[in-house]
Amino acid sequence: MLLLVGSLLLFTFVVYLRRTHPEPHMDWGDLDLTSIVIPDEFHWGVATAAHQIEGGLRNNWTVFESSNEMEQSGQACDHWNLWKQDFQLISDLGLSTYRFSIEWSRLEPEQGVWEEGPLQEYSRMVDDLLSKGIRPMITLHHFSHPAWWEEKGGFSKAENIPEFVNYCEKVHNALSDRVSIWCTINEPVVFSSMGYALGQFPPGKRSIRLCISVMKNMMRAHARVYNLLKSKNPNSSIGMAKNVTLFDPTNRWSPIDWAASRLLDWIWNGAWKRAILKGRMFGSRIEGARSSLDFIGLNYYTHFITGLFVPTATKDLDFQRREHEIETDFGYPMYAEGFRRAIEYASGFGVPIEVTENGVADASDSLRPEHLMRHIWILSEAIKDGYDVKSFHYWSLMDNFEWAEGYSMRFGLYEVNYGNQTRSLRQSGEIYRDLIESQVKR
Ligand code: IFM
Numbered sequence: 001m002l003l004l005v006g007s008l009l010l011f012t013f014v015v016y017l018r019r020t021h022p023e024p025h026m027d028w029g030d031l032d033l034t035s036i037v038i039p040d041e042f043h044w045g046v047a048t049a050a051h052q053i054e055g056g057l058r059n060n061w062t063v064f065e066s067s068n069e070m071e072q073s074g075q076a077c078d079h080w081n082l083w084k085q086d087f088q089l090i091s092d093l094g095l096s097t098y099r100f101s102i103e104w105s106r107l108e109p110e111q112g113v114w115e116e117g118p119l120q121e122y123s124r125m126v127d128d129l130l131s132k133g134i135r136p137m138i139t140l141h142h143f144s145h146p147a148w149w150e151e152k153g154g155f156s157k158a159e160n161i162p163e164f165v166n167y168c169e170k171v172h173n174a175l176s177d178r179v180s181i182w183c184t185i186n187e188p189v190v191f192s193s194m195g196y197a198l199g200q201f202p203p204g205k206r207s208i209r210l211c212i213s214v215m216k217n218m219m220r221a222h223a224r225v226y227n228l229l230k231s232k233n234p235n236s237s238i239g240m241a242k243n244v245t246l247f248d249p250t251n252r253w254s255p256i257d258w259a260a261s262r263l264l265d266w267i268w269n270g271a272w273k274r275a276i277l278k279g280r281m282f283g284s285r286i287e288g289a290r291s292s293l294d295f296i297g298l299n300y301y302t303h304f305i306t307g308l309f310v311p312t313a314t315k316d317l318d319f320q321r322r323e324h325e326i327e328t329d330f331g332y333p334m335y336a337e338g339f340r341r342a343i344e345y346a347s348g349f350g351v352p353i354e355v356t357e358n359g360v361a362d363a364s365d366s367l368r369p370e371h372l373m374r375h376i377w378i379l380s381e382a383i384k385d386g387y388d389v390k391s392f393h394y395w396s397l398m399d400n401f402e403w404a405e406g407y408s409m410r411f412g413l414y415e416v417n418y419g420n421q422t423r424s425l426r427q428s429g430e431i432y433r434d435l436i437e438s439q440v441k442r
Contacts, residue, residue: 023248036380043391045097049142052400053079059105060150064202071406097135101142142186168225187243188218200404223288241297241356244342250307261306296349297356300342302332329361336374352388359395361409368428
């Protein structure tokens, strides 16, 4: 009798554990990935960032790279010289939107010294994209800024914000007659936590207090840029690119895992939504932040399975995976189901969604085709269910400099041979191109 009750209790406990975790997962084998249908007006695209592709820069990153023993960005993809041919590659994929960033350090290499040439070059890039029927989407800050601004403390000091706003205004003045869609800041939560709490990005600091104050200043900077640019040109559509990582407790029944995941979710995701909806962040009022979005840029990559051990440096990160999940080159799992949850979260900002990044590090291109199809299937279902998603930008057009990881992570639809700067379309690139063609021709 005792044995029976014991077994019953054990069975109930195991069923309970299985039911309470993990988070939603799908049986991908049963799905018809060809059922993807996306509206005609949808924009298909790719994304890049200046520091990761242009090469030949001097900014906060190059200073950090040479003072730490890490791979140097150097010539990167030499895109500053090869952008014409790279734009042709975008066009060859049949894309209608391209997200890229402007490198502030090119425009203002020393404080108050403005170079006209680089801004004219960016202007030529915009014209070239438009002539190919590609919508330029500009990011004003994508992790990099001038070395002189970093020396002054960058976003860690509220008094530095006007210099950033001034730079944004100059770029907007020059390009907003042709560029209609703008991201102020890329992934502020990644920039601040990696640079000021985990020490893996410049300036390599490790202070939670400083990190929170950088987050607030980035939100302040976003709000000021948003309000200024809107007052200059109300036709500009302005948002920010938000990295939405989902935090799932290792065991849902564990109060510790649950609390850790809720806390991280609050800092990583919740605080930013609160800033836009309520104008407050971490207990401070953020002037002008309320409703300072015309769209939300969604960058989605994975979920983070959270337990008691919260790593304090990315080098210590031992990304956990559920048993059935596939590991990407970065070490974190492919979790396409989370893309739906991220879209649901993003819809809570109350503005349309532009998917500003989604992709995978996969040097052998063995996972990318499946990764691509699963995420696009999720996207298609979300749109069918009424979510207002306007575009999808694959990260990335080509392999590039992956920040603290250097060149080892390869995210490109095109493979880059850094020895001779040739680009070759991967099989996943062909799949993306063919999928878009079939959607456009429908
Ligand atoms: O390469 C980065 C990009 O700069 C910001 N979002 C994530 C990408 C892949 O890690």
